[in-house]
Amino acid sequence: MARKDRSPPSFEEFDAKLDKLRRQRGAPRKGRRRRGLTAADGMQAGIEIVVGIIGGGLLGYGLDGWFGTRPLLMVVFFVLGSCAGLLNAYRHLRRAGLLASGEDGETNGDAA
């Protein structure tokens, strides 16, 4: 009995099948998130906080010199800068999977 000659599936068909199977099985997310928090994440968060605090203070100090409103702007930007630094650190840690956000870190926008 002659076997039916099946040509290999085209790339599109293969991609479609792969996508469907992936969605069904829940594709394991690659990347360093699987390995948990590393020292680099901690350092990143620390640097963000310090940069925020110092950067905010320096920015306020510089703007104060420009507008002559010493020390008002320096205080305002110190506060804003520290908030910004903490916000950055929070976002990095959330992305690294430390803080729960309902799912496994923030969605990374991959279309698959």
Next chain:
Amino acid sequence: MADPLKQFQIEPYVPILVGNADLSFTNSSLWMVVSAGAVYGLVMLGTRHHAMVPGRLQSVVELAYEFVADLVRENAGKEAMRYFPAVFTLFTFILMGNSLGVIPGIFTFTSHIIVTFTLAMGVFLGVTALGFWLHGWRFLSFFVPPGAPKLMIPVLVPIEILSYCFRPISLSIRLFVNMMAGHTMLKVFAGFIIALGIFGVAPLAVNVALTIFEIGVAFLQAYIFTVLTCIYLHDAIHMH
């Protein structure tokens, strides 16, 4: 005893003065050229034969390509593959620069804040320009976090803008600090080796361990720089 900070000194090899600007070709410039040339040579030599079953060198190039491509696709999305050449260049340039610096006697150009800051500003300005180009003025709505109560917006928007502007600073400082601290430690322990005589084997062992650690740090810092670049790219393209 060796001065641990002398290794970071800039030596102008070919003095070039344009008006008041000092554009000399320095040791930093030399090793940047060597880095870029090494990456270029590696990629060109590796892909010379276009073999379907890759040989050793082609495997290395393919490994690097796949690694960065996965990074971009996972962190910035499939549409961001248009910017893959820029990200690949950034990654390999920083990686080659960091790695070459581990070799004793070679200048580590990434251990200067001005170099890392320029790289980070390049990324920051490029990604911001991309955001405006793709979304027009609507890109500014990126600074209004979704679901924020209306009254809080005048407080939240400056914070968001500041946090956005602090990104290149933290990006550059991390790479700079890692490289400078690592090399300073290597130099300090190396200085102890001769000074301690027979007990110099202890700092020697520490230096061996530190060198291995520095090779890891070279790769890790290049990786982190590139991952964050991809994340900022994702923010510019998708605005959330």
